[in-house]
Amino acid sequence: MPRPMSLVLSIVAPIFLLIALGTAIGKLRLMPETTGDALTRFVFLVAVPVLLFRTVATAEFGDTSPVWLWASYFAGVAPLYALGILVGARIAGLDRRGQVIAGVSASFSNLLFVGIPIVERAFGHEGLNVLSLILAVHMPTMMAASTLLLERAAALDARGSGDGTAKASVARALAQVGRNLSRSPLAVCIALGFLWRLTGWQLAGPIDEVTRLLSQTAGPLALVALGLSLPRYRIRGALAAPLTVTALTLALQPLIVLLVGSALLPPLWLSVAVIAAASPVGVNAYLFARFFRTGESLAASTILFSTVGSAATLSLWLLAMT
Template sequence: MTLVLSIVAPIFMLIGLGALAAKLELLKAQTGEALTQFVFLFAVPALMFRTIATADFGDAHPLLLWTSYFAGVVPSFALGMVIARRLAGADRRGAVIAGVSASFSNLIFVGIPVAERAFGREGLDALALIISIHLPVMMTVSTLLLERAAVADARSGVTQGPVPAPSVRRTLAQVGRNLSRNALVYGLVGGALWRLTGLPLTGPVAEVLKLLGGTAGPIALFAVGFSLPRYPIRGALRAPVAITALALFVQPLVVLAVGSLLLPPLWLAVAVVAAASPTGVNAYLFATYFRTGEGLSATVIVVSTVVAAVTLTGWIAFMTGA
């Protein structure tokens, strides 16, 4: 357990330091956004490029990893929607936001530093495979469900005004446009293309990628903490606490059950710990875009991040036998 605490404690100390800096206004409010942009535009793409270009995946099949991980996403998403309807009285769009909050783990800002510290380079290789499809799949499915929910809410009189019918083609085009402007995608694709060349990644370019990628973890964690005061806890806590339980307990538990049948030990451990990461900011971005569930998603982000300091420690200890 001492080893696990030495892995997890610095992670949440950095998050706490970021939150303290924001709360005491030691840095300008724009600092958090600047740090986030740096992580998304430079640090993480460089890390993913280097990881994919030089990874050793062995004989394990990525499809089994993806199947195991998303086996946990589906029930968490569905149960999150049910909880929002029954405990929070949410409309259909709000229920989808709750589903996103229960299943959209923060793989970039929390998952990457946790995987790297807990499982080393091999763990980061496995996480990179999950990240490679996580964002496009979650964005596409969430947008489609939100569009369908918006139409249903309009027909039932919950919302006013015309709402366009949901369209798979329009959603895929929209997601495609968003992904085409995402630097993370360029890092993943660039690393895959470099890998196909068979060339070694050496020299000054490799050193720059290493230095940039090395900043991803600590800056991402500080940025997470710095952003937390922006999401105040509001309203009743029954639904947010239940959704947090789905994100931090149910989702990784299902991944563990399915992955135990399909994955080698290291990939299983990475998938479970990734699934046990707290809710990412994407849940709140969806909520603000569709103008529903903002308070619920913001509260889940804060509660899940705080509670994950304990639960992630437990999951890492369990998966590593520490």
């Protein structure tokens, strides 16, 4: 039996080699520039949604309540969001919208492109079952909270610039979140997976085989797509803020989840929650920054730093949890 570190490296190394392969393909221009975007769309629209549908539809969750899983995971998210906002204000000197972008950068883990592959390799199908419960509430919660905070921040920034009529609309923001989620293949397929469970039917025949084959492409293609996208996240501006946010998201967030979850969760659920919290920053931070045209350099640098740095920190967290 391999020693723990050897086992951890056997899990982590292929993950980051696939990311490096994607980066090399992009840098060497071995494929058209549009390949990365097309591959990302396939992963986001087809492969990962099918994986989540299949996982939720066939999972055995046991007797543990997911409420404690969600409580443990978001116990790490909430303070990191607040600390990220503080970093955006005190270190980066951003406007209120940019401060929220810093909060998103500190707390919105890349569960799709990194979390799914590493949990699947480390903990197998049982681990994916647990991660699917986090994913079921992760995106809706983070999207709703971030949209509301950004709406409020935009209104405050507008007032500060002399527009006294600007105000945040909670109803409008929530309606936008609802529309986005209703069109999200991830949210739709998770919901369909739970509905399938209610029927009591088994996945069988061609449906079982097609969903199995597509599910197997999700992890490798997600990692290559992530690698292809990394060169666009260039290091720009001062480094203090993105380095601070990176340290918070890779070290403090999983530590909080570990401390809280140790009292609430069985070992497998705790391990999955910690590794999910230790995943690098997701692209959503940059998408928000581009849309609101603020905090772009911080979000881009944090995505790059955290993805590269997580090669080491995820290894250490896996070692601690195995």
